[in-house]
Amino acid sequence: MSEHNQHIQLSDESVAKQTTTLNLGPTHPATHGVFENILEIDGEKVLSAKQTVGYIHRAFEKIAERRPYYQITPLTDRLNYCSAPINNMGWHMTIEKLLGLKLPKRVEYMRVLIMELSRISDHLICNSVVAVDTGALTGFTYVFQWRELIYEIYEEICGSRLTTNMGRVGGFERNFSDVAWQKINKFIEGFPKVMKEFEDLFTRNRIFMDRCIGAGPINAERALNYGFTGPNLRAAGVDYDLRVAEPYSSYEDFDFKIPTGTIGDVYDRYLVRNVEIWESLSIVKQAVQKIAEIEKADPAQKNIFYAPESDKYHFPPKEDVYTKMEALIYHFKMVMGEIAVPPGEIYHAVEGANGEVGYYLISDGGRTPYRLHFRRPCFIYYQAFPEMIKGGLLSDAIIALSSLNVIAGELDA
Amino acid sequence: MALTNEIVKNRLTEQFGDQLTGWEEPYGMLTCTMPAGINLKVLQFLFDDEQLRFRFLTDLTGVHYPGRPGEELCVVYHVHNMVDGVRMRLKAYVPLEKPDVFSATQLYSAANWMERETYDFFGVNFVGHPDLRRILNVDEMEHFPMRKEFPMEDPTRTDKDDEMFGRGGIV
Amino acid sequence: MGRPVQYNTNVKLAEMPEGYSGEGFMATSFDKIIGMARKNSLWPLPFATSCCGIEFMATMGANYDLARFGSERMGFTPRQCDVLLVAGTIAKKMGPVLRQVYLQMAEPRWVVAIGACASSGGIFDSYSVLQGIDQVIPVDVYVSGCPPRPEAILEGVMKIQELVNNESLRRRNSDHYKALLESYGIQ
Numbered sequence: 001m002s003e004h005n006q007h008i009q010l011s012d013e014s015v016a017k018q019t020t021t022l023n024l025g026p027t028h029p030a031t032h033g034v035f036e037n038i039l040e041i042d043g044e045k046v047l048s049a050k051q052t053v054g055y056i057h058r059a060f061e062k063i064a065e066r067r068p069y070y071q072i073t074p075l076t077d078r079l080n081y082c083s084a085p086i087n088n089m090g091w092h093m094t095i096e097k098l099l100g101l102k103l104p105k106r107v108e109y110m111r112v113l114i115m116e117l118s119r120i121s122d123h124l125i126c127n128s129v130v131a132v133d134t135g136a137l138t139g140f141t142y143v144f145q146w147r148e149l150i151y152e153i154y155e156e157i158c159g160s161r162l163t164t165n166m167g168r169v170g171g172f173e174r175n176f177s178d179v180a181w182q183k184i185n186k187f188i189e190g191f192p193k194v195m196k197e198f199e200d201l202f203t204r205n206r207i208f209m210d211r212c213i214g215a216g217p218i219n220a221e222r223a224l225n226y227g228f229t230g231p232n233l234r235a236a237g238v239d240y241d242l243r244v245a246e247p248y249s250s251y252e253d254f255d256f257k258i259p260t261g262t263i264g265d266v267y268d269r270y271l272v273r274n275v276e277i278w279e280s281l282s283i284v285k286q287a288v289q290k291i292a293e294i295e296k297a298d299p300a301q302k303n304i305f306y307a308p309e310s311d312k313y314h315f316p317p318k319e320d321v322y323t324k325m326e327a328l329i330y331h332f333k334m335v336m337g338e339i340a341v342p343p344g345e346i347y348h349a350v351e352g353a354n355g356e357v358g359y360y361l362i363s364d365g366g367r368t369p370y371r372l373h374f375r376r377p378c379f380i381y382y383q384a385f386p387e388m389i390k391g392g393l394l395s396d397a398i399i400a401l402s403s404l405n406v407i408a409g410e411l412d413a
Numbered sequence: 414m415a416l417t418n419e420i421v422k423n424r425l426t427e428q429f430g431d432q433l434t435g436w437e438e439p440y441g442m443l444t445c446t447m448p449a450g451i452n453l454k455v456l457q458f459l460f461d462d463e464q465l466r467f468r469f470l471t472d473l474t475g476v477h478y479p480g481r482p483g484e485e486l487c488v489v490y491h492v493h494n495m496v497d498g499v500r501m502r503l504k505a506y507v508p509l510e511k512p513d514v515f516s517a518t519q520l521y522s523a524a525n526w527m528e529r530e531t532y533d534f535f536g537v538n539f540v541g542h543p544d545l546r547r548i549l550n551v552d553e554m555e556h557f558p559m560r561k562e563f564p565m566e567d568p569t570r571t572d573k574d575d576e577m578f579g580r581g582g583i584v
Numbered sequence: 585m586g587r588p589v590q591y592n593t594n595v596k597l598a599e600m601p602e603g604y605s606g607e608g609f610m611a612t613s614f615d616k617i618i619g620m621a622r623k624n625s626l627w628p629l630p631f632a633t634s635c636c637g638i639e640f641m642a643t644m645g646a647n648y649d650l651a652r653f654g655s656e657r658m659g660f661t662p663r664q665c666d667v668l669l670v671a672g673t674i675a676k677k678m679g680p681v682l683r684q685v686y687l688q689m690a691e692p693r694w695v696v697a698i699g700a701c702a703s704s705g706g707i708f709d710s711y712s713v714l715q716g717i718d719q720v721i722p723v724d725v726y727v728s729g730c731p732p733r734p735e736a737i738l739e740g741v742m743k744i745q746e747l748v749n750n751e752s753l754r755r756r757n758s759d760h761y762k763a764l765l766e767s768y769g770i771q
C-alpha cells in the first residue's frame with residue numbers, strides 16, 4: 001500500500017457504519033457562534049448530536065471575584081451582548097436589593113424603556129437570523145437599519161453601542177439628553193411600519209412556514225424539565241414571564257400581554273418573539289408616556305435620574321469632581337471600590353431576552369463579591385438541543401439552533 | 414391557600430426532622446442546609462409533594478469556603494415552584510477530600526450541564542451523573558479554577574509587570 | 585419604441601497605478617497591477633466568536649456596508665478566502681481551531697484582529713482566555729476598541745487594502761517571512 005493510501009485509511013468501524021458523522025462547528029457559519037455539534041446523520045436525518053461548549057469560556061465568575069462591584073457591570077455586558085442593558089440593569093437591581101435602595105418611579109420607567117428597547121433589538125437579531133437560515137437575507141438587512149437606531153439611542157444615553165455599561169447602582173449616570181428623546185420618538189414612530197413589513201414578508205410566507213412548522217419542537221413538560229425560560233419556554237406553551245411573575249422595576253404598572261405558543265417548534269418561537277417585539281414596543285410607548293406624565297405633574301422630576309438616597313453609591317457629577325474636594329474624594333473612594341456593602345446572600349433574576357437571567361451573589365462585606373454566579377439561560381436550555389433535533393432533518397437542526405437564540409458569550413460565561 | 418415559606422418549612426421539617434438545619438430567609442428566600450447524603454431525597458420530596466411542587470431547577474452552583482474545615486465546598490440549589498411563585502435555596506456542604514453529592518440529573522434534565530459546570534469549576538463529584546466531564550475548560554486542565562487558591566490571571570503571561578498592575582500579594 | 589439607453593454613471597474606478605503610459609499602452613510592474621487587483625477584491629473570512637462579531641454583523645449590514653470595499657462576498661470556507669477577520673474573544677480552547685483555520689487558508693493571506701480581545705485578551709486577563717491571537721498566528725492589522733465601532737472595522741479593512749496594494753510579490757517567499765512563520769511553528 002502506498003503512503004498516500006495509508007494516509008486516508010479509515011478505521012474499520014467507520015467504514016462499516018452506515019451513517020455519516022458531520023461536524024457542525026465550532027466555526028460553522030450556520031451556527032452563528034462557536035458551538036460544536038457532532039451530528040450522526042443518516043442521509044438527511046439526524047440520529048444524534050454530541051455537543052461541546054466552552055469555546056469562548058472567559059471566566060466571568062472568577063474575574064467577578066476580583067473586581068469591585070461597579071466594575072462587574074462591564075462583565076455583564078458581555079454575557080448576552082445582544083441585549084446588554086438588561087444584564088447591566090439586572091446586576092444593578094441585585095445590588096440595590098442588597099442595599100435596600102428604592103428608586104424613584106421616573107428612573108424605573110427609564111430603565112424599563114431601555115430594557116424593552118434592548119429586548120426588541122435582541123429579538124430582531126434572532127428572528128432575522130432565523131429568516132437568513134431559511135434563505136432570506138432581505139429581512140435581515142432591512143431590520144438591521146432599525147437596530148442601528150436603537151444603537152444610536154444607546155449611544156446618546158451612555159456613549160457606547162453594544163457593550164453599553166449602562167446605568168449605575170441607583171439609576172443612571174446621566175440624564176437622557178434631548179437628542180435621545182427625539183430618537184426614541186423617531187423609533188416609536190418609524191419602527192411599526194418596518195416591523196409590519198418584516199412580518200408580512202415572513203409570517204404567512206408559504207416557504208417560510210413550510211420550513212419552520214414542526215422543526216425542532218419541544219413540549220412544555222420537557223422544556224420545564226430542561227430549565228427553559230423566556231421566549232423559548234413560552235413558545236412551548238408555558239406563560240411564565242418574570243416581568244409578571246415577580247415584577248421588578250415597576251413592571252406591574254405596565255399593560256402588556258404574554259404571548260405563548262403551542263408545540264414549541266421554530267415557528268412558534270418565531271411568532272412568540274414577533275409578538276413580544278410588538279408588546280415591547282407598546283411598553284416603550286407607555287414608558288415614554290408615563291415619564292411625560294410624571295414630568296408634567298412635577299417639573300422638578302425632570303432632573304431625577306438616580307435615587308437621591310443612593311448618593312453614596314453614585315459617582316458625583318464630573319464638574320464637581322474637578323472643582324470640589326468632597327466630590328473628588330468620593331469619586332476616588334468609589335473608583336477604588338472602598339464603599340462598604342453589607343454582607344448577605346441574594347438571588348435576583350430579571351427577564352432577559354433569552355430567559356431568566358439570575359444573579360446569585362454572596363457578599364462578605366468586602367470590596368468584591370465573595371462569589372457571584374450568573375444564571376445564564378442559554379447555557380441551561382442549550383442542553384436540550386440534541387433532543388429537539390433528533391429524528392428531524394439536518395436543515396431543521398440549523399434553524400432550530402438559530403431560533404433558540406443561543407448566544408455564545410452567555411453560553412460559555 | 415397561598416404557599417408561604419412557613420408552610421414549606423413546616424412540611425420539610427415534618428418529613429426530615431432536624432436533618433435540615435440553618436434555616437434562614439435572606440431577602441425573602443427560604444434557605445436551608447441539608448446533609449450531602451440526603452440531597453436527592455430532599456429534592457425528590459420537594460418535586461413530588463403535591464403541595465410543594467418545586468419542579469423547576471433554576472440554578473445549581475458551588476461555592477468554596479477555604480476557611481471552614483470539613484465543609485469547604487458548598488453546592489447550592491435554587492428550586493422554584495412556578496405555580497405559586499415560590500423560590501427556595503438548598504445547600505449541601507461537602508469536605509474537600511471527599512466532595513461527593515448525589516446527582517440530580519434523573520430529576521431534572523437541566524441539572525446535567527450545571528453539575529458538569531460545578532464539577533469543572535470546583536471539583537464537586539456528582540455521584541450518578543451520566544457523563545461527568547469538564548465542560549467549559551479544556552480537558553487537560555488539572556485544577557479546579559474557581560477554588561479560591563487558584564489565581565485568576567493567565568499564569569503563562571510574561572508581558573505584564575505585576576507590580577505596575579497592582580498584582581502579586583493581593584488576591 | 586426602444587427604451588432610452590441608460591448608463592450607470594456611478595461606477596467608481598480604481599486608481600491607475602503609477603507607470604509609463606503612452607498612446608494605447610501602459611507599462612507598469614506586476615507588483616502594482618496585481619496589488620491593485622487583489623486590493624479591490626478581498627474575500628474576508630469572518631471568524632466571529634462573540635460581542636465583536638455582532639458589531640461585525642452591523643458592518644456587513646446596510647448602514648455601513650463592507651461591500652463598498654470590494655468585500656461583498658463573505659467566504660465561509662478558509663480555502664477560498666484572503667483575509668481572516670478575527671472578531672471576538674479567543675479562548676485557549678479555541679486557539680487550536682483558529683490556527684487550523686489559518687493553516688487552511690492559501691497564501692497570500694492576511695489577518696485582522698478586531699477588538700481588544702483578539703488583539704490582547706482585552707478585559708479578560710483570565711486563565712482561560714488567549715492573551716491576543718498573535719500568540720498563535722501572525723497578525724497584520726489590529727483594530728482597537730471593545731467593541732470597535734463599525735467605522736473602525738472599516739478602517740481596519742482599508743488598512744489591509746493598503747498593505748495588500750503595496751505588498752511585493754516576493755514577500756511571501758522571502759526569508760524574513762519564512763522566519764516569521766517559523767516563529768509560529770508554521771512550515
Ligand code: SF4
Pocket residue numbers: 078163634635636637671672673698699700701702706707729730731732
Ligand atoms: S473586545 Fe470587547 S466587544 Fe470585542 S469580543 Fe472582546 S469583550 Fe467583546
